[in-house]
Each structure stands twice: as structure tokens, then as C-alpha cells.
Amino acid sequence: MVRDLFLNKKKASADYETLRRVFTAPEGRSSTLSHIEKEISKNIQRFLSQHIVSGDADPEELERNFKNTSIPEEPIFVSEQADFLLSKVVSQSVHTSSPSFIGHMTSALPYFMLSLGKIMTGLNQNLVKIETSKAFTPLERQVIAMLHHLIYHFSADYYQKTAQDRYNSLGVFCSGGTVANITSLWVARNRLLGPDGDFRGVSNDGVYRALRHYNLEGLAVLVSKLGHYSLSKSCDILGVGKRHLVAVDTDHEGRVNVDSLEKEIHLLREAKIGIVGVVGIAGTTETGHVDPLADMAKVCRRQGCYFHIDASWGGPTLFSEKHKSLLNGIDQADSVSIDAHKQLYVPMGAGLALFRDHQNLSLIEQHAQYVIRSGSRDLGKRSLEGSRPGMAMMVHSALHVLGRKGYELLIDHGIGLAKTLAGMILESDDFELTTEPTLNILTYRYIPPGFKDALSDAGEEQLRNLNQRLNQITVAIQKTQRANGKTFVSRTQLELPQYGDQRIDVFRTVLANPLTDESILKMVLDEQRQIAAELHD
Ligand SMILES: *Cc1c(COP(=O)(O)O)cnc(C)c1O
Numbered sequence: 001m002v003r004d005l006f007l008n009k010k011k012a013s014a015d016y017e018t019l020r021r022v023f024t025a026p027e028g029r030s031s032t033l034s035h036i037e038k039e040i041s042k043n044i045q046r047f048l049s050q051h052i053v054s055g056d057a058d059p060e061e062l063e064r065n066f067k068n069t070s071i072p073e074e075p076i077f078v079s080e081q082a083d084f085l086l087s088k089v090v091s092q093s094v095h096t097s098s099p100s101f102i103g104h105m106t107s108a109l110p111y112f113m114l115s116l117g118k119i120m121t122g123l124n125q126n127l128v129k130i131e132t133s134k135a136f137t138p139l140e141r142q143v144i145a146m147l148h149h150l151i152y153h154f155s156a157d158y159y160q161k162t163a164q165d166r167y168n169s170l171g172v173f174c175s176g177g178t179v180a181n182i183t184s185l186w187v188a189r190n191r192l193l194g195p196d197g198d199f200r201g202v203s204n205d206g207v208y209r210a211l212r213h214y215n216l217e218g219l220a221v222l223v224s225k226l227g228h229y230s231l232s233k234s235c236d237i238l239g240v241g242k243r244h245l246v247a248v249d250t251d252h253e254g255r256v257n258v259d260s261l262e263k264e265i266h267l268l269r270e271a272k273i274g275i276v277g278v279v280g281i282a283g284t285t286e287t288g289h290v291d292p293l294a295d296m297a298k299v300c301r302r303q304g305c306y307f308h309i310d311a312s313w314g315g316p317t318l319f320s321e322k323h324k325s326l327l328n329g330i331d332q333a334d335s336v337s338i339d340a341h342k343q344l345y346v347p348m349g350a351g352l353a354l355f356r357d358h359q360n361l362s363l364i365e366q367h368a369q370y371v372i373r374s375g376s377r378d379l380g381k382r383s384l385e386g387s388r389p390g391m392a393m394m395v396h397s398a399l400h401v402l403g404r405k406g407y408e409l410l411i412d413h414g415i416g417l418a419k420t421l422a423g424m425i426l427e428s429d430d431f432e433l434t435t436e437p438t439l440n441i442l443t444y445r446y447i448p449p450g451f452k453d454a455l456s457d458a459g460e461e462q463l464r465n466l467n468q469r470l471n472q473i474t475v476a477i478q479k480t481q482r483a484n485g486k487t488f489v490s491r492t493q494l495e496l497p498q499y500g501d502q503r504i505d506v507f508r509t510v511l512a513n514p515l516t517d518e519s520i521l522k523m524v525l526d527e528q529r530q531i532a533a534e535l536h537d
Contacts, residue, residue, distance in 0.1 A: 033082050036090055037114075057092050099515035100523065103490035105285070105313060105342050107512045112401065113347055116394055125390040127173065128380035133390065137379055138164055140392035144171040146399060147338060148354045150318050151311075152331050162358050166377040169361035173392055174385055175349035177312030178230035180337035181279075183353045183364070183384050185221060185234045187335065188277035188306040190363040192219075203364075207239035217272040220244045222264060223279040224256045225495075226286060228310060231279060240276055252497040253436065254287055256280065258295045265303050277306035277334075282327050283314020286492045286508060288418075288441025290314060294329025301332075309333040312351065314439055316343035319407035323415055326438065334360070343512060345402070345410070346394035410514055414440030417511040421521045430529065434496055434506045443494065443506040445474045446532050460500075467502055473532065474505040480531045487524045 057065075065088045095101060097108035126132035127140055145163035148154075148170040162168040174180055193202035193210040202210040211218070219240040223231055225247040235245045246268070249260035261278065268275055278300050280291040293309060300307035309330055315338035318324045330336060333356065340350035355361055361382040380386065402410075418437035425431040425444050429452065435443045447455070451466065458466055478491040490510075493503040507528075 033078065036082060036086055062092060097513070098488075099513050099517070100487040100520050102509045102511055102513065102516055102520070102524065103488045105339075105510050105512070106348075107342075107345075107510070108515060109347060110345055110398065110401065112397070113345075113394065116397055117347060120390055120393060123390065127388040127390060127392070128383070128386055129378040130376070133379075136390045136392065137377060139396055140173050140379060140390075141170075143392045143395050143399070144169075144173065144352060144354070147171070147352055147395075151315070151333075151336050151338075151354055152356055166375070168358040169355065169382050170358055171352050171354035172361060172383050173379070173388065174351050174353065174383065175388075176341060176351040177228065177310070177337050177339040178233065178351075179384055180312065180339070180351040180353040181228070181230045181308070181310055182234045182237060184308045184335040184337060184355075185231075185238055185240075185277055185279075186384065187355070187360050187363050188308060189219070189238050189240070191306060191360070192274055192276055194363070202239075211274070214274060215272065216274040218244060219274045219276050220246050220268050221276050221279060222246045222248050222261065222268075223310075224248050224250045224254065224281060224284075224291060226250070226254050226281060226284040226289065227279060228281075228285050228312065231310070238276070244273070253438075254284065254289045256291045256296060258292060258299055261296065262299050262303065265299070265305065275303075275305050277308050280307065280309045280329075280333070281314075282309055282311035282330060282336075283317070283439050283441070285313060286441075286494065287435045287443055288313070288437060288439035289435070290326050290438055292329075293327060294332065297329045297332030306335075307333050309336045312337050312339040313342055313441075315339075316407055317411055317415075317439060319404050320411040320415075321408065322412055323439075331356075340391070340395045343411070344395055344398055344407075346391065346398050350391035350395060410512070411440075413514055414511045417516060417518075417521065418442045418509075420518055421509065421511070424521060424525060428525070430532075431525065434494060434504065440511040441508065442511070443492070443508050445470060445504070445506045446477055446528055448473065448532060448536065463499065464502060467499055467504060471503075471505040473535065474507065476535055477528050477531045478507060480535070481527060484527070484531075487520070487527055489524060 096104070096106045099108075101107070125134075125136045127136055130137045141164055145159050149159060162170060172183055174183060190201065190203055193207075193214060195201040195204075196213065199205060199209065199213040205213075207219070210216075221231060221235055221240055221244065223245065227245070227247070232242050232245050234240075235242050246264060248264055249257045251257055265275060265278075278296060280293045280296045282290050282293065284290075297307055299305075311327070311330065314327065315336065317327055318330070335356070336354045338344070338352050338354065340346050340352060341348040344350075364384075365382050367381060380388075415437070418440045421442055421444075422433055422437050425433045430447055430449060431444055432447050432452075433442075433444050447470065451470065455463065455466055474491060478489065482488055489507045491505055492508050493505055495501060496504050509524075
């Protein structure tokens with residue numbers, strides 16, 4: 001009986017016949033793993049009681065559970081594996097859906113994603129080619145076009161012509177913001193160092209010959225110092241070099257200074273450095289700031305530079321009538337990254353790189369004889385990744401079930417909460433707001449009684465010492481809070497204009513969970529006060 005295997009009466013693969021059954025669908029839906037699913041549902045209930053971690057094992061204890069590195073010779077029952085998973089893994093995981101887990105960009109998911117995840121696994125479509133994905137390919141192209149429209153809002157007629165046309169690509173689906181950024185800068189590099197006479201382009205002839213051909217001494221990518229580290233990876237992979245990711249000066253709010261940007265471009269060109277691209281950020285990972293995108297676009301146009309916008313976090317702000325103007329100028333970018341597993345509220349990993357010019361992705365086109373033949377409809381011909389899951393189904397579903405208005409509510413709620421929290425901090429006399437909220441990300445720190453006056457009166461040397469002490473306090477509070485497991489904020493280090501070049505440790509909150517409310521924010525601050533008081537004792 002096929003069912004027996006799933007009712008845990010048989011071992012998985014003791015012989016070939018039984019092994020075959022492991023790959024056969026169970027009749028009905030019950031399986032020995034279903035109690036893990038129940039446990040996850042129970043966890044979702046528990047989120048409402050605001051605990052962010054289940055289990056209290058410390059890191060050393062956890063590592064001990066995973067020390068055995070041999071692959072088992074004999075098969076075991078699925079139920080035995082389920083017991084292991086439940087006791088050692090599921091029960092010791094993080095409740096990223098908790099409304100008091102407000103420290104990272106990984107947040108709650110709409111409930112139907114769990115079922116969609118099962119459907120996706122069940123179908124196991126591979127988007128690399130149409131022969132393994134069929135309807136999923138035009139579905140993905142549709143989703144790409146929907147998000148392209150959100151950014152570039154070309155005419156309905158344009159999308160009618162391009163969205164499903166195998167010779168055009170409005171964008172590419174990938175595993176997240178990192179791959180979206182790499183893909184975009186890959187296109188930018190190939191555009192800068194394209195074929196010319198005998199030279200067959202950087203893709204074919206490599207960076208060394210490209211530099212020689214174009215009489216260049218090197219390459220560079222420009223971004224503010226708040227650029228995501230995936231840009232540094234991109235520079236590494238693409239032959240630009242991490243040291244040639246140039247950090248452009250920013251204003252007191254961490255936004256690119258466009259005059260400095262233009263000056264930097266001149267300096268680089270004088271030094272015979274080829275500019276692969278300029279990157280603007282719509283929602284920096286650490287502070288949620290948005291660069292002056294329209295002004296950056298003007299500089300790029302004037303200087304003939306490729307302009308990429310990393311909107312991995314902030315892109316969906318465009319759904320909000322109230323806040324979309326923060327991203328003015330985004331439609332001028334040559335390419336835009338959006339992370340779907342962040343503010344489009346789908347599971348990891350889903351991201352998109354979108355291109356204003358539907359020809360641009362042909363700069364990275366790759367063919368093989370058994371798949372993705374030239375002229376084919378296969379999406380794999382213009383994608384960094386090979387085999388890819390049908391995540392577009394998740395995004396398609398979320399876009400329909402939530403709708404533009406649903407996303408608008410989510411965005412407005414998050415930005416509203418950040419403003420509320422900023423207000424609470426400004427009103428208190430024991431917290432300091434370290435960055436003003438632009439989007440739904442905010443940083444701040446705790447200042448013990450007495451420190452505030454000392455900070456405002458301090459000379460340079462004294463200020464340094466005070467901040468050093470405050471840095472220690474911030475780190476200690478954040479670690480204790482994390483260990484307590486009731487509420488969670490993350491921490492980062494920032495340079496703040498009022499404190500010169502000294503790095504300041506700050507708490508970082510990301511307010512993207514619709515279940516987070518003002519009472520939880522109050523709880524977070526109260527707990528931090530309490531921890532501080534205990535540290536003091
Ligand atoms: C999260 C993020 C990324 C990286 O995205 P992954 O999905 O983690 O690969 C890149 N840029 C920004 C601004 C981000 O917030």
C-alpha cells in the first residue's frame with residue numbers, strides 16, 4: 001500500500017519497490033510530516049503571544065545537535081526524521097512572523113503562502129525552459145510586466161507587444177536582491193564594454209582585453225556608502241574589483257550628494273576608469289533612506305552613465321498614493337531591483353531585475369543546444385541562474401489576493417508605525433533618534449539618565465569616550481533582548497554627522513508586519529529600559 005509509507009508503517013527505501021513508493025503521491029493528504037505543519041500553525045498562534053524564538057537552546061548546544069557528519073547507510077522512517085526535525089529544528093527556529101520581531105527584513109507572510117508552497121513543491125516546475133514549465137513561463141512574463149508597469153508605467157499597447165514576446169525581456173526573475181543587482185550590473189558592464197570591430201566584447205574576450213581595447217586603466221561602480229554589500233559582491237564577480245566600488249559622499253541624511261557624484265565621475269574618467277554604472281538606492285538596508293533618484297538620473301544622462309536603482313526594499317512603496325513620490329525618478333533608471341520576498345510578502349527567494357529597454361537583457365544572452373536554443377521562448381537564456389522554481393506563482397497570487405490597495409495599506413501602516421516610534425523616542429528623555437524615518441526603517445539608541453546633558457556639553461575627546469560607552473550599552477541591550485526572546489530589534493553601526501567619523505552602534509527596526517502595533521513598540525522600548533536598568537545594577 002502506497003499509503004503505508006506515509007502512515008509510517010514502511011521504511012523509505014529498503015528495496016527498489018519501496019523506494020519507488022517514496023516518489024508516488026499519497027492517497028489522501030495525511031503524512032507523517034503533517035504534525036510539523038500543525039506545529040507551524042500552532043507557532044503562528046503563538047506569535048500572537050509575542051515570543052520570537054521557540055526553544056531556549058544556546059548556540060553551543062545547537063551545534064552539538066548537528067555534529068554527526070556521516071550520511072546514514074540505512075534508511076529510516078519518515079516519522080523518525082519528523083521527530084528529529086520537530087525536536088531539534090522546528091522547535092529551535094525563529095518566529096519571523098511575530099509582530100514583536102521587528103529587527104529584520106524577513107517578516108510575516110499571508111497565511112495562503114504555506115499552501116502555495118506545497119503546490120509549488122508538488123508541481124516542481126523549472127522555469128529555465130518551457131519544456132519543464134509550460135504555463136509557468138508566460139505567467140512569469142506576466143508578473144514581470146506587471147512590476148515593470150509599476151515602475152515604468154509604459155502604455156498598455158507597449159505591454160501588449162512586449163510582455164509575451166520571446167525576443168524581448170522586460171526583466172528577469174531571480175532568487176533575490178543580490179542576484180537582481182548582479183544581473184543588472186552584468187548588463188551594465190557588457191553594455192560599456194561591448195563588441196567593437198575585432199574586439200568581441202567583454203563577455204567573449206574578458207576584462208583584460210576589454211580594458212586594452214577601450215584604453216582603460218580600470219572599472220568602477222558608484223554608490224553611496226549605504227549601498228548593500230551585494231554591490232560589493234557584484235564588483236568582485238564582474239571583474240570591477242571591490243575596491244572600485246566608489247562610495248559617493250552623502251548629505252546629513254545619508255542621501256547621495258549629486259554634485260559629489262558628478263565630480264567623482266569626472267575624476268574617474270580623467271584617470272581612465274570606465275564607469276560600469278551608478279547605483280541609486282530606494283530604501284537603504286540599514287536606515288531606509290532614499291537617494292535623490294531624479295537628480296541622480298539627470299547626472300547619469302548628462303554623463304552617459306548606466307543608472308541602476310536598488311529598490312530591493314523600497315520598490316513596493318510605489319503602491320502607496322501617499323508615499324510613492326519618495327521614489328520620484330525611479331522610472332528614469334536603466335534597471336531596477338525589487339525583492340519580492342521582502343515587501344511583496346512572498347517566501348524566499350524571489351526577486352526581480354527590471355529593465356527600461358527590453359533589448360538590454362540580450363547583452364547577457366546564453367545558449368545551449370539541448371535547452372534555451374537561440375530564438376526559443378525559454379527564460380533561461382537571459383538569466384544568471386539555471387534551474388529556478390515557479391516563485392512567480394507566489395507573486396502573481398499575492399498581487400491578486402492583496403491588490404494594489406492591500407499593498408498600499410501595508411506600506412502606509414509600516415511608514416506610519418516608523419513615524420509613531422520616532423515620535424515616542426523624541427518625546428522620551430532616555431532614547432536618541434539616530435536616523436529620521438523615510439520609509440518603515442528607523443534607528444535609535446538608548447541614552448541612560450545623565451548621559452544626554454553630558455553629550456551636549458562634551459568636548460571632542462569626551463564625546464568619543466561617551467559614545468564608546470554608549471556603544472557598549474547598545475550592544476549589551478540588544479544581545480540581552482535577543483536572548484530574552486520576547487521582542488527583537490537588530491543593530492548596526494552608522495556614521496552620524498553629529499558625531500564625526502566615529503562609528504555609532506544603533507538599534508535598527510524594520511516595521512513591515514501588519515500585526516505590529518503601537519502597544520508592541522511601547523513594549524520594545526520598555527523592555528530596553530528595563531534591561532538597561534538591570535545592566536546598571
Ligand atoms: C535585501 C537587500 C538586498 C539583497 O537582497 P537579498 O534578497 O538578500 O539577496 C540588496 N539591496 C537592498 C537595498 C536590500 O535591502
